[in-house]
Amino acid sequence: MPFVRIAPIFGSVMVVFAFTMSVPWLVAQSLDDGTTSLWAVSAVLSAAAGAFVWCFGRRRVGPEPDLQSRDGVLLVVLAWTVLPALAALPLWLFYRQHGGHLGWVGAYFETVSAMTTTGATVLTGLDALPASVNLWRALLQWLGGMGILVLAVAVLPMLGVGGQLFRAESTGPIKDMRLTPRIAGTAKGLWSVYAGLSLACVLAYRWGGMSWLDAWIHMFTTMSLGGMSSHDASFAYFASPRLEWIATLFMLLASGSFALYFAALVKRSPGRIWRDLEWRGTMSLMLGSVLLVAWLLWQRAVVPDPVEALRLAAFNVVSVASTTGYASTDYLQWPVFAPIWMLMLSGMATSAGSTGAGIKMIRLLILLKLAHRELARIVHPRVVNPVTLGGRALDASVVYSVLAFMLVYGGTVAVLTLVLLLTDLPFDTALSAVVACVNNLGPGLGEVGPAGNFAGLTEPQLAVCTLAMVMGRLEMLSLLVVLTPGYWRK
Amino acid sequence: MPFVRIAPIFGSVMVVFAFTMSVPWLVAQSLDDGTTSLWAVSAVLSAAAGAFVWCFGRRRVGPEPDLQSRDGVLLVVLAWTVLPALAALPLWLFYRQHGGHLGWVGAYFETVSAMTTTGATVLTGLDALPASVNLWRALLQWLGGMGILVLAVAVLPMLGVGGQLFRAESTGPIKDMRLTPRIAGTAKGLWSVYAGLSLACVLAYRWGGMSWLDAWIHMFTTMSLGGMSSHDASFAYFASPRLEWIATLFMLLASGSFALYFAALVKRSPGRIWRDLEWRGTMSLMLGSVLLVAWLLWQRAVVPDPVEALRLAAFNVVSVASTTGYASTDYLQWPVFAPIWMLMLSGMATSAGSTGAGIKMIRLLILLKLAHRELARIVHPRVVNPVTLGGRALDASVVYSVLAFMLVYGGTVAVLTLVLLLTDLPFDTALSAVVACVNNLGPGLGEVGPAGNFAGLTEPQLAVCTLAMVMGRLEMLSLLVVLTPGYWRK
Ligand SMILES: [K+]
Ligand SMILES: [K+]
Numbered sequence: 001m002p003f004v005r006i007a008p009i010f011g012s013v014m015v016v017f018a019f020t021m022s023v024p025w026l027v028a029q030s031l032d033d034g035t036t037s038l039w040a041v042s043a044v045l046s047a048a049a050g051a052f053v054w055c056f057g058r059r060r061v062g063p064e065p066d067l068q069s070r071d072g073v074l075l076v077v078l079a080w081t082v083l084p085a086l087a088a089l090p091l092w093l094f095y096r097q098h099g100g101h102l103g104w105v106g107a108y109f110e111t112v113s114a115m116t117t118t119g120a121t122v123l124t125g126l127d128a129l130p131a132s133v134n135l136w137r138a139l140l141q142w143l144g145g146m147g148i149l150v151l152a153v154a155v156l157p158m159l160g161v162g163g164q165l166f167r168a169e170s171t172g173p174i175k176d177m178r179l180t181p182r183i184a185g186t187a188k189g190l191w192s193v194y195a196g197l198s199l200a201c202v203l204a205y206r207w208g209g210m211s212w213l214d215a216w217i218h219m220f221t222t223m224s225l226g227g228m229s230s231h232d233a234s235f236a237y238f239a240s241p242r243l244e245w246i247a248t249l250f251m252l253l254a255s256g257s258f259a260l261y262f263a264a265l266v267k268r269s270p271g272r273i274w275r276d277l278e279w280r281g282t283m284s285l286m287l288g289s290v291l292l293v294a295w296l297l298w299q300r301a302v303v304p305d306p307v308e309a310l311r312l313a314a315f316n317v318v319s320v321a322s323t324t325g326y327a328s329t330d331y332l333q334w335p336v337f338a339p340i341w342m343l344m345l346s347g348m349a350t351s352a353g354s355t356g357a358g359i360k361m362i363r364l365l366i367l368l369k370l371a372h373r374e375l376a377r378i379v380h381p382r383v384v385n386p387v388t389l390g391g392r393a394l395d396a397s398v399v400y401s402v403l404a405f406m407l408v409y410g411g412t413v414a415v416l417t418l419v420l421l422l423t424d425l426p427f428d429t430a431l432s433a434v435v436a437c438v439n440n441l442g443p444g445l446g447e448v449g450p451a452g453n454f455a456g457l458t459e460p461q462l463a464v465c466t467l468a469m470v471m472g473r474l475e476m477l478s479l480l481v482v483l484t485p486g487y488w489r490k
Numbered sequence: 491m492p493f494v495r496i497a498p499i500f501g502s503v504m505v506v507f508a509f510t511m512s513v514p515w516l517v518a519q520s521l522d523d524g525t526t527s528l529w530a531v532s533a534v535l536s537a538a539a540g541a542f543v544w545c546f547g548r549r550r551v552g553p554e555p556d557l558q559s560r561d562g563v564l565l566v567v568l569a570w571t572v573l574p575a576l577a578a579l580p581l582w583l584f585y586r587q588h589g590g591h592l593g594w595v596g597a598y599f600e601t602v603s604a605m606t607t608t609g610a611t612v613l614t615g616l617d618a619l620p621a622s623v624n625l626w627r628a629l630l631q632w633l634g635g636m637g638i639l640v641l642a643v644a645v646l647p648m649l650g651v652g653g654q655l656f657r658a659e660s661t662g663p664i665k666d667m668r669l670t671p672r673i674a675g676t677a678k679g680l681w682s683v684y685a686g687l688s689l690a691c692v693l694a695y696r697w698g699g700m701s702w703l704d705a706w707i708h709m710f711t712t713m714s715l716g717g718m719s720s721h722d723a724s725f726a727y728f729a730s731p732r733l734e735w736i737a738t739l740f741m742l743l744a745s746g747s748f749a750l751y752f753a754a755l756v757k758r759s760p761g762r763i764w765r766d767l768e769w770r771g772t773m774s775l776m777l778g779s780v781l782l783v784a785w786l787l788w789q790r791a792v793v794p795d796p797v798e799a800l801r802l803a804a805f806n807v808v809s810v811a812s813t814t815g816y817a818s819t820d821y822l823q824w825p826v827f828a829p830i831w832m833l834m835l836s837g838m839a840t841s842a843g844s845t846g847a848g849i850k851m852i853r854l855l856i857l858l859k860l861a862h863r864e865l866a867r868i869v870h871p872r873v874v875n876p877v878t879l880g881g882r883a884l885d886a887s888v889v890y891s892v893l894a895f896m897l898v899y900g901g902t903v904a905v906l907t908l909v910l911l912l913t914d915l916p917f918d919t920a921l922s923a924v925v926a927c928v929n930n931l932g933p934g935l936g937e938v939g940p941a942g943n944f945a946g947l948t949e950p951q952l953a954v955c956t957l958a959m960v961m962g963r964l965e966m967l968s969l970l971v972v973l974t975p976g977y978w979r980k
Contacts, residue, residue, distance in 0.1 A: 070869070336920075337911040344904065367897060374894045378967060379560070379976045403893040404864045407857060410900065414834065421827040427918055427935070430826075445917070477868060486869045 007057020014050025024132035033130035084111035114140035116473040119227030119442035134230035138220035145224030227325030257353030321345035325442030327450035357440035437468035497547020504540025514622035523620035574601035604630035609717030609932035624720035628710035635714030717815030747843030811835035815932030817940035847930035927958035
């Protein structure tokens with residue numbers, strides 16, 4: 001049974017996760033915001049549950065079972081479904097104590113949204129929440145971001161789902177490779193880059209004028225491209241162009257591949273970043289879109305001042321395209337092209353190996369090459385050119401896996417939208433909610449737009465969105481695989 | 491030059507097409523509706539243009555040039571872009587004479603819409619139009635339908651675009667195969683089935699209570715899945731359940747493959763139809779959706795009477811799913827799931843070899859098989875099963891071409907929607923207009939829904955929709971190929 005085999009490692013993950021609750025606990029204690037006992041109870045319960053799972057597994061399979069790639073899939077699915085349940089405990093307890101309206105479904109939605117770095121929220125009155133609660137939501141995003149980095153380079157490649165796109169060494173037969181040392185090795189390098197950039201970000205925010213608390217909270221949700229804020233007004237609260245430009249810069253950086261940054265660091269060659277095809281694609285697409293939207297705002301006289309148009313476009317376009325989802329204005333009031341294009345960008349603009357989600361730039365580049373090749377093939381049927389990327393011919397299986405991903409992506413969006421429509425949600429709200437959740441973006445259109453949130457949705461609707469967020473984060477296939485009967489046989 | 495090589499054959503097509511204008515000409519004369527001269531002028535001008543092209547080509551390449559598959563592509567593109575321009579001449583003249591508002595772009599939109607069997611209209615006051623004009627629009631749809639049948643089995647297979655999906659004999663090296671005899675051979679069989687069913691349809695409509703004129707007009711637009719009507723109220727004008735059931739039956743029949751019907755006829759084996767996987771897929775999807783929508787209407791008390799709910803659902807769902815686009819009620823007032831699901835069906839429910847458009851059932855079946863295989867492959871990476879359909883393993887190139895089609899289909903819808911959004915059309919109108927045009931369906935959502943039409947769109951917007959209709963009809967790739975520089979080299 002895969003469940004038993006991964007129990008020791010998943011139990012330890014749960015215990016470690018319980019320890020992260022000490023951060024809001026300490027903050028609650030030092031600020032005396034009245035939530036200290038919540039964190040204590042939640043941390044102890046989570047640690048106890050983790051310890052139980054660990055003991056249970058250890059007794060049956062020993063301390064170091066040989067994990068296979070199949071087990072990795074389950075581990076990942078559990079990480080993004082069980083840990084949010086633990087994380088939701090303090091939230092749920094808080095609202096129970098203070099007579100709020102947050103049920104289990106809402107609390108679970110909120111923490112799944114945080115840990116998948118989606119950033120969609122069902123909470124209102126964020127400014128009035130205790131600092132520890134806002135910090136916890138933000139910390140969950142940052143922790144989710146850490147998990148994603150490992151997910152992308154260490155686990156998904158085994159599924160042939162995207163990872164092999166940017167790491168040639170992870171293709172090939174992987175059935176017998178042991179899981180744990182592999183994860184540990186890659187994780188260390190990526191996390192050091194993540195931590196380094198995070199530190200730079202928190203200092204920049206503090207320099208830009210945020211309080212230390214806000215700086216930490218917004219660093220957590222910037223670096224993870226999560227987009228949650230401690231203010232209902234999001235970045236509009238600060239009304240600070242300087243902070244917006246700092247955020248734009250770090251969102252751009254975090255949209256690139258951390259594996260690429262690490263490689264450039266190890267080889268002491270920053271030029272490596274600039275020469276990377278995907279990085280250039282990500283940056284060109286984002287900056288081109290910023291200019292286009294700024295021009296549109298200025299040309300339609302929505303924002304008469306060109307400099308202000310550029311600033312508004314830069315912050316909001318990069319925010320949505322990078323799947324962060326901060327807003328400094330209600331961009332649904334812009335010409336209709338802008339928000340729809342931004343929503344589409346959120347599925348395409350980030351790099352594989354970043355904390356973004358959706359189709360990702362590398363797949364987009366392969367698809368464009370492929371479309372070009374297909375047309376050439378029809379005109380000259382006898383000439384068969386391989387699809388190349390950066391001068392290197394792509395393996396047919398890679399091209400094929402990209403097409404399969406697109407298929408599953410499109411199918412997932414269509415099916416989940418139809419389910420939401422059955423609950424009578426309007427079409428643009430339903431479609432955009434699913435796209436915003438699958439791309440781990442956050443804000444959609446209409447009711448779930450940048451000026452609204454997900455609080456108005458019913459519990460069944462929230463459940464569908466929760467599923468969409470997890471599916472998007474696990475690149476669809478991981479979750480679907482675990483749901484096939486074949487996975488559980490032998 | 492491909493242009494020169496196909497000039498003789500395309501010139502003759504133009505002359506033959508000019509002759510079809512004699513039908514409205516005769517009707518105008520016998521009903522004395524005041525449009526006789528229009529038809530005479532248009533027919534003579536068109537025939538003269540055709541004769542000129544024929545002479546021009548014949549002088550350079552002789553009477554029977556050897557046409558290659560590449561020439562077939564251009565022939566098809568010209569047929570669906572130049573013939574509508576000829577067909578638009580009488581319409582444009584009519585509105586010029588009678589002081590209407592129809593410009594060239596609108597008139598061309600209308601005839602492209604007719605000949606691609608889309609059925610979207612920019613005309614209002616259909617009931618007040620001369621019989622000959624309404625007959626001409628309907629006849630264009632029927633002629634377009636004849637063209638599509640040939641297109642699907644004789645031309646597109648050469649591009650590797652869908653045709654080989656259902657005719658194994660048309661795969662393989664085709665570069666040296668001569669085009670004309672091939673088309674003539676397949677055309678005859680398909681057209682006899684088309685004509686036979688058309689005759690049955692016109693008699694059924696007459697029996698159901700239509701005037702002979704209405705029976706002919708609506709037969710033309712039913713059999714071609716075109717959906718134009720001589721009444722602004724479409725089928726609601728007749729207020730006749732009997733006529734609605736007749737239309738439903740013939741729309742269902744016309745959603746199947748005419749090649750299949752012909753094969754069943756030749757082999758005297760009606761069971762062949764029932765055993766055909768695609769036919770069963772088409773019928774199950776349509777009937778399943780009818781039941782689902784009927785249940786929804788009844789359960790939400792939109793239509794309290796279950797029998798009436800079934801009738802309304804049957805007619806409108808089959809109409810939209812089959813890409814016909816008649817309406818007997820404003821189904822946008824139904825629960826939001828219904829119209830969106832119907833719009834999606836229009837891309838999936840018809841068979842290849844029918845007069846429908848979009849992704850088509852055969853591709854949907856292959857995609858479903860593929861998705862299933864992919865999941866199995868991830869769970870058991872070493873077991874590689876081929877994708878089978880009806881017990882037969884599918885060639886990898888077929889699977890690949892289906893995926894490429896989906897890619898181009900999705901890309902086309904996305905890009906054209908974005909262009910429409912730049913003209914400030916609302917999102918649901920823009921997206922649904924493109925989907926309704928690419929699927930050659932007709933009605934979309936919002937302003938272009940079943941209760942509205944395309945009259946409110948600006949000329950640039952109409953131009954985008956016109957492009958969408960032609961791209962959809964030619965399965966995207968044919969048109970894109972002709973636009974690549976490589977096509978014109980050598
Ligand atoms: K986000
Ligand atoms: K139609």
